[in-house]
Each structure stands twice: as structure tokens, then as C-alpha cells.
Amino acid sequence: MTAARPFIGWLTVALFLVFGSGWMAGLANHALALGLFVWLFLVIIWVAFGVVHEAETLAEMLGEPLGTLVLTLSIVIIEVVLISAVMLGPEGNATLARDTMYSVLMIVLNGVVGLGLLMGGIRHYEQAYNLKGASAYLSVIIPLTIIALVLPDFTTSTSDGSLSPAQALMFSVLTIGLYGIFLWLQTGRHRGYFVAQDAQPIDAKEMEHQRPSAIDKKGLFVHFILLLVNILPIVILSKSLASILDYGIAATGAPAALGGIVIATLVFAPEGISALIAIRADRLTRAINLCLGAVTSTLGLTVPAVLAISLYTGRHVLLGLPPSGIVLLVSTLILSSITFSNSRTTMLEGAVHLSLFVVFLVLVFSP
Incomplete structure (x- = not known):
């Protein structure tokens, strides 16, 4: 199954290289446009699971902090590529980056966390x-979000x-710096905050023993190539998906924010499913690392990348949310702080x- 993912991705790339121009010219046929969108959406999600699998394999081989960097950067690359494909398209979309990041926050902090805690509460009661890891994540997420x-x-x-331009440059440097400090502490000095309490290392010396003493360079190279083989189809297909998405939103009169939801779903689907599986298995710490880690990397790396693209290309980017979005976002941050202020959770928080x-969904379609 693992080998089938890049094969399906590259087969789709080949078909679009041969027949894509004709298909894209016929988007006025709504059935064709819908079929192409569903096809690309499912293929990109399927291949994204392969990206996560290879990135996690490399993370285990490299140890920390390089392992976490590989996993984080792999997901962020997909997110930035999809956003850029729409931003740099002929129509352009000044609010897509904002809508995508906002959607990631809502889908992760309310959708996946809510469903996970509700499901976990029903199955495991508490x-x-x-708690220290969740608090560390939120201490970075809150200022970066604001x-x-x-x-x-x-x-x-x-x-x-x-x-x-001056604000974009300085805020990008600040964001990268804060995320870098967090990542250094997460993978080094305070690594114990991000593992289950019954699995924490005793001290720094024991942490050192847990790191791999020797790296299989041949295996490392093979998995790195496989990571690229899984990422490249997503990069190549993103332009076609962006064109279909733009056309579909314009033709149906759907809200522009729907594009951000689609991209956020594509990017976070593999990690979201993994988080729900972890919660079902009563591994809540791992699920929190996946969810809050995805939000932190989106804010810490995607924002600077989007601003850099804007500064380089001159494309206008709007980041500020409308008033209703600000109210819902602040409410979500406050609720998340309350939810993760106690070391045990119940189904009430999930509900x-x-x-x-x-x-959030209602406001997208009825602002």
C-alpha cells in the first residue's frame, strides 16, 4: 500500500500532463469540473499520507531535533505550495492565506480536538x-495567532x-525566531514535556542514550528520496487543483473562505486521522502533539513563507480577520486555554x- 501511493500520484501527474489542457479547457462542464476536483482532492490526500509516513520514518532514524524538523517541514511545504498555487494564479486570492490559517485553527482546535475529546470521553470517561506540553504549545500559539x-x-x-513591508519583514523574523526557540526546547532541554508522563526520560543523560548512536546512511537516503517522490506529485498537481477550485468557487458563488477550508482539510487530514486514532487508543499526549504541533507549525512557518512570497512577487495579502472571525478566534483560544488547564479531559470539553x-461552519456560509 505504501508503494501504491506515489504510483497513483505520478500516474495522475502523467494523465494531467497528457490530457490536462483539454480537461481544464472544459471546466464549463460542471460534471467534469466536479469529477476532476474530487479526483485531485482524493489523490492529494492519499499521497499526503505517504508524505507523513516517510517523514515519520526519517524522524525515527534521525532522532531529535532533525526528525521533528523533517516532519514539520514536509507538512508545511504542502501547505505553502497549495496556498501559493492559488495566490499566484491568474485570478489571485488576497485572503486565501488568512482563510487557510484560520481554517486550520478552527478545524484543529475545535473540530478534531472536539471530536477527539468527545470520542475519548465516551470510550475512556477521562x-x-x-499538561506542560499543551501549555507550552498554547504559550506560542496565542501570541502568533494574534x-x-x-x-x-x-x-x-x-x-x-x-x-x-516593514511590518511583514519584522513580524516574519519574530515569528521564525519564536518558533525556532520553541522547537529547540521541544526537542532538547524540555523534551519531557511532550511525551506521556509515564514515559518521560529521567534526565538529560538518559535522553542522550535514547538518541540513535548510528545512522543508516543508505536507509536515510532511500527514505529521503521516497519523501521527495511523495511530495513532488502534490506540488505538480497543486496548480491544476487551484485552477479548478478558483473556477468552482466563482461558478457556484460559494464563499471565498471555502478555498481555505479545502486546503486546510487537504493539509491536515493525515495528521487529523492519526490524532483521532491515538485518542481512541488512549494516547492523548500524542494526539495533542499532532494537533497543537500542526497549528504551531502553520503559524510559525506558513505565515513567514506567505509574507515572503508577497514581498517578492508584490501580490497583496490580507491577513486580518473580519470582526466575527476575531470573536470566534479569541473564544477558541480562551476555551483551549481552559480545556488544557487541567491534566485530565472529559467529553464535556469535546462537546x-x-x-x-x-x-464556524455556519459563519462561512452565512456571515
Whole structure:
């Protein structure tokens, strides 16, 4: 099954290289457009599972901190490529990056976390996790979220929710720096915060023993090539998906924010499913690492990447959320802080998070 993923991806690439121009010219046929969209959507998700599998294999082989970097960067590359494909298309989309990051926050913090805690509460009544790790994630997520999605609405250098070039440059440096410090602490000094409490290493010396003493260079090279083989079809197919997505939103009159939801779903689907499986197996700490880690990497790496593309190409990017989005976002951050302020969770927290997720979906279609 693992080998089938890149094969299906590259087969799709070959078919689009041969027949794609004709298919794209016939998007006025709504049945064809819908069929192509569903096809590309499912193939990209399927291949994304292969990316996550190879990245996790490399993470185990490399140890920390390189392993976490490989896994994080693999997911972020997919996200940035999909956003860039739409941003740099002929239609352009000034709000796509904002909508995607906002959708990731809502889908992860309310959708996946809510469903997971509800499912875990029904199955296990209460679930324990490492409170220090969740608190560390939130201490980074909250300021990065405010800087990226709220602050641009209140600056006076611009009047439309965007950032000035100086602000974009300085905020990008700040974001990368803060994320880098977090990653260094997560994979080094405070690694114990991010493992289940009954599996924490005793001290730094024991942590050193847990790192791989020798790296299989041949195996490392093979899995790195396989990682690229899985990523490249997504990169190549992203332009076609972006064109179909743009056409579909314009033709149906769907809200522009729907594009962000589609991309967020594509990017986070493999990790989201893995998180739900971990919760079902009563491994809540791993699920929290997957969920909050995805949000942290989206804010810490995608925001600077999008701003860099904007500065280089001159494409306008709007980051500030509308008032209703700010209210829901701040409510989500407050609720997440309350949920992860106790070392045990119940189904009540899950039900409340899911309620906010439903509100998010309603506001997308009825703002």
C-alpha cells in the first residue's frame, strides 16, 4: 500500500500532463469540473499520507531535533505550495492565506480536538495527558495567532487588514525566531514535556542514550528520496487543483473562505486521522502533539513563507480577520486555554469545542 501511493500520484501527474489542457479547457462542464476536483482532492490526500509516513520514518532514524524538523517541514511545504498555487494564479486570492490559517485553527482546535475529546470521553470517561506540553504549545500559539490574524486589523500603516513591508519583514523574523526557540526546547532541554508522563526520560543523560548512536546512511537516503517522490506529485498537481477550485468557487458563488477550508482539510487530514486514532487508543499526549504541533507549525512557518512570497512577487495579502472571525478566534483560544488547564479531559470539553466548530461552519456560509 505504501508503494501504491506515489504510483497513483505520478500516474495522475502523467494523465494531467497528457490530457490536462483539454480537461481544464472544459471546466464549463460542471460534471467534469466536479469529477476532476474530487479526483485531485482524493489523490492529494492519499499521497499526503505517504508524505507523513516517510517523514515519520526519517524522524525515527534521525532522532531529535532533525526528525521533528523533517516532519514539520514536509507538512508545511504542502501547505505553502497549495496556498501559493492559488495566490499566484491568474485570478489571485488576497485572503486565501488568512482563510487557510484560520481554517486550520478552527478545524484543529475545535473540530478534531472536539471530536477527539468527545470520542475519548465516551470510550475512556477521562483521559490524562502531559499538561506542560499543551501549555507550552498554547504559550506560542496565542501570541502568533494574534500577531498574524488579529493585529493587522488594528495597525494604522495600512487600512485593509494587511501589513506594511516593514511590518511583514519584522513580524516574519519574530515569528521564525519564536518558533525556532520553541522547537529547540521541544526537542532538547524540555523534551519531557511532550511525551506521556509515564514515559518521560529521567534526565538529560538518559535522553542522550535514547538518541540513535548510528545512522543508516543508505536507509536515510532511500527514505529521503521516497519523501521527495511523495511530495513532488502534490506540488505538480497543486496548480491544476487551484485552477479548478478558483473556477468552482466563482461558478457556484460559494464563499471565498471555502478555498481555505479545502486546503486546510487537504493539509491536515493525515495528521487529523492519526490524532483521532491515538485518542481512541488512549494516547492523548500524542494526539495533542499532532494537533497543537500542526497549528504551531502553520503559524510559525506558513505565515513567514506567505509574507515572503508577497514581498517578492508584490501580490497583496490580507491577513486580518473580519470582526466575527476575531470573536470566534479569541473564544477558541480562551476555551483551549481552559480545556488544557487541567491534566485530565472529559467529553464535556469535546462537546463545547464541537459547538464552536459548528458556529464556524455556519459563519462561512452565512456571515
